Amino acid sequence: MEKKRAWSNIFLLVIVLVAILHSVSYVIFYYAKDLSLENKNSLSGFSVQDGSESKSFSYSGLFIILEWIAVLFTSGFLVMRQKTELKDEISSLYLTKQSYATEGRQTDIDILYELLKEKKHLKIASIAQVFDVPKYTVMEWAKILKNGNLAEIYYPQIGEPEITIIQ
Secondary structure, eight states: OHHHHHHHHHHHHHHHHHHHHHHHHHHHHHTTTTTOOSOTTOSSSSOSOOSOOOOOOOHHHHHHHHHHHHHHHHHHHHHHHHHHHHHHHHHHHHHHHHHHHTTTOOSHHHHHHHHHHHHSEEEHHHHHHHHTOOHHHHHHHHHHHHHTTSEEEEOOSSSOOEEEEOO
């Protein structure tokens, strides 16, 4: 699951970079005459034109529009997928937390560690929602687990930080 998410983030990054480079090169090469630094009001050279030069339809411009549509759809898809994964994780954690809470565990951090042993990694946002505490409290718990060499804090390129158990 983590590899799939990492590859989709890399794919989105590549699409965005290609779209930006293509857009910039399109503007530079297609509109190069319009962006020249020469004095356009001079009476020498080709300053008097008959106006017959007009910009024709450009497939390159259409391709740029399609690239940006692909970027928007891909990023929208990734955002929706992250939200559904978060909802699924939260519902799963609620059920598991209830079973550990009834077993006699005393503190929330004990329950969190048991959840981590079972799930292997959890998002900070889902832990905060399940335990009904602010995110900074969950980060403090994560730092306590990290200092005890029980867990690591992972900061992905896109999305919320996660706590991962050390095996």
